Amino acid sequence: MDYDFQTDKDFARARRRAFLRRIGAFMRGDPGSNRLLSFDEVKSALGAVEQVYLGMRTVPVEKIVGSVGRHRDFDRAFLPSKGDLSTRWRRIDKMMHRAEELPPISLYKIGDAYFVRDGNHRVSVARQQGVEMIDAEVVELRSRVPIDSEITARDLLHKLEQRRVLERLPIDHVLPEIRLELSDVADYRRLATHIEAHGFRLSQLWKRYISPEETLRDWYEYQYAPIAEMVREERVLDAFPGRTELDLYLWIVNHRERLALEARDEGIPPEAAKDDILRRSRRRRRLQVPDMPVPGRSSRVQPRNTTEPDDELSGR
Numbered sequence: 369m370d371y372d373f374q375t376d377k378d379f380a381r382a383r384r385r386a387f388l389r390r391i392g393a394f395m396r397g398d399p400g401s402n403r404l405l406s407f408d409e410v411k412s413a414l415g416a417v418e419q420v421y422l423g424m425r426t427v428p429v430e431k432i433v434g435s436v437g438r439h440r441d442f443d444r445a446f447l448p449s450k451g452d453l454s455t456r457w458r459r460i461d462k463m464m465h466r467a468e469e470l471p472p473i474s475l476y477k478i479g480d481a482y483f484v485r486d487g488n489h490r491v492s493v494a495r496q497q498g499v500e501m502i503d504a505e506v507v508e509l510r511s512r513v514p515i516d517s518e519i520t521a522r523d524l525l526h527k528l529e530q531r532r533v534l535e536r537l538p539i540d541h542v543l544p545e546i547r548l549e550l551s552d553v554a555d556y557r558r559l560a561t562h563i564e565a566h567g568f569r570l571s572q573l574w575k576r577y578i579s580p581e582e583t584l585r586d587w588y589e590y591q592y593a594p595i596a597e598m599v600r601e602e603r604v605l606d607a608f609p610g611r612t613e614l615d616l617y618l619w620i621v622n623h624r625e626r627l628a629l630e631a632r633d634e635g636i637p638p639e640a641a642k643d644d645i646l647r648r649s650r651r652r653r654r655l656q657v658p659d660m661p662v663p664g665r666s667s668r669v670q671p672r673n674t675t676e677p678d679d680e681l682s683g684r
Contacts, residue, residue, distance in 0.1 A: 369465070370503055370521075371462045371465055371466065372462075373463075374627075375458040375459075375461045375462045375464060375465070377451035378458075378461050378496060378497075379448070379454055379457055379458050380492075382448055382457075382492070383423070383447070383448060383451065384494050384557055385445070385447050386443050386445075386448060386449055389402050389423065389443055389444075389445060389447065390402055390443065390449075391469060392514070392557060397486055398522070400520060400521040400522045401444065401446060401520050401522070402443050402445075403433055403439070403443070403520070404433070404434055404439040404444050404446065404508045404526075405433050405434030405435075405439060405519070405520075406434060406435070406439040406483075407434050407435060407436040407437075407439070407476060407481070407483040408436070408479065409521075409524060410434060410481075410483070410519075410527075411478070411509065412523065413445065413513075413515045413524045413527045413528040413529060413531065413575055414511040414512075414515065414527055414528075415511060415512070415513070415531045415535075416478055416509035416510065416511035417509075417510075417511075418509065418510040419507055419508070419509055419510075420475065420507070420510065421506075421507055421508075422506040422507065422508050423430075423505065423506070423507075424472065424503065424504070424505055424567050425503075425505075425506045426501050426502070426503055426504075427475060427482055427501065427502055427503075427504045427506065428497055428500065428564075429446060429491065429494050429500055429501065429502050430467045430482060430495075430517070431480060431481060431482050431514075431517040432446070432475065432481075432482040432483070432491055432502075433481045433482065433483070433517050433519065433577050434481070434482075434483040434484070434499060435483060435484045435488055436476065436483060436484060436485050438484070441453060441488065441606045442488060444494055444520075445495060445567055446488070446491050446492040446494070447492065447495075448492060451680050453489070453516075456489050457489050457492060458672045460489050461493045462491055463499075464493055464494070465525040466574055470490060471487075472487075472503040472504050473485075473486060473489060473490050473491060473500075473502060473503070473504045473505075474486040474487060474504065474505045474507075475487075475504045475505070475507070475620045476506075476507055476508075476509055477506050477507070477509070478508070478510075478511060478515060479511070479514050479515040479516055480515070480516040480517050481515055481516060481517045482494070482504070482506070482517075482549055484630050485505075485507075490502070501622050511531075512531065512534050513527050513530045513531045513534065514548075515527065525553050526549075526550075526553055526556075529553050529556035529557065530548055530549075530556060532556065532557070533559065534548075534558070534559045535549065535552045536560045536564070536579060536580075537563055537580050537583075538581065539583060539584060540574025541581075541582040542581050542585060543585075543588055546547070546588075546592075546601055546614070547612065547613065547614070548614070549612045549614065550612060550614050550615055550618070551610070551611055551615050553613075555615070555618055558618060559614065559618060559640075562618070562621065563584065563587050563615060564583070566583060566586070566591060567580070567582075567583030567587075570582075570583065577582075588620065591621075592617060593609075594638070595616075595617050595618060595620055595621070595638050595642075596613055597615070598638065598639065598642060599613060599616045599620075600613075602642070604616055604642060604646065605647075606649045607646055607649055607650075608649070611629075613667065619645060620638050620641045620642050620645065621638070621641075623641040623645055624636055624637070624638050624640070624641035625642060627640060627641055628649060633665070
């Protein structure tokens with residue numbers, strides 16, 4: 369085998385694949401999905417603090433999703449983003465073709481995702497050659513906010529807001545059964561404020577200090593659980609694909625308050641708000657069906673996303 373010819377060919381193929389991936393992400397309107405994650409940005413969002421040395425591990429290459437300091441040199445698939453990476457990339461590619469022994473790479477691990485401390489080119493070549501597992505020295509950083517290897521750059525703001533909620537309220541410790549995921553990033557703060565307001569009302573009623581833990585338990589039992597059970601039993605989420613149980617909870621609570629204010633009746637139950645949300649959703653779907661095109665006439669009517677709530681329902 370002519371190794372120089374092969375490495376030139378491999379690098380050209382990698383650069384071509386990187387270009388096509390970049391164009392594909394741009395055409396999808398989501399260029400961030402092709403971005404290799406910055407370890408520093410992820411760490412800042414998650415607030416990861418505790419470090420544990422795990423030693424040598426064999427790691428799935430596909431779960432390496434970011435880099436320390438080199439995230440602009442490679443894309444999400446660790447394909448080279450710059451032509452000036454050629455010399456070192458081709459040298460490692462040649463060594464791997466010759467089956468020469470390479471030192472293990474060095475990784476940080478957060479959740480189910482890995483970030484390269486040392487060995488970015490080795491990871492890039494390994495992925496190009498179809499290597500599935502790689503030896504690595506691993507240091508784990510533990511965070512209260514869970515992530516997996518599917519995380520993208522656009523998820524980081526959500527993770528940051530999740531962390532801020534957990535710093536205000538220990539939901540993960542007191543109510544681990546709750547999946548802290550909301551579709552609107554602003555709703556994390558709304559949720560925290562809503563729960564804290566419940567605690568304030570309790571303190572006024574009971575005339576004593578209410579701890580965050582006690583607030584969460586009372587809120588869960590008397591506020592969240594009844595509505596969540598209703599949402600599950602009546603399969604309300606089926607009408608809003610891609611949304612979460614917490615989304616529906618906040619929509620129902622906010623809309624019940626709006627209906628109560630309009631009717632001057634605090635006795636309006638959450639069920640009435642849920643029914644009104646579903647009724648409005650069905651009406652919107654009927655109204656948003658595009659007109660049938662008339663022969664000989666161009667139609668530009670496009671169906672809208674019917675899973676979005678009205679602003680008045682979501683409390684925005």
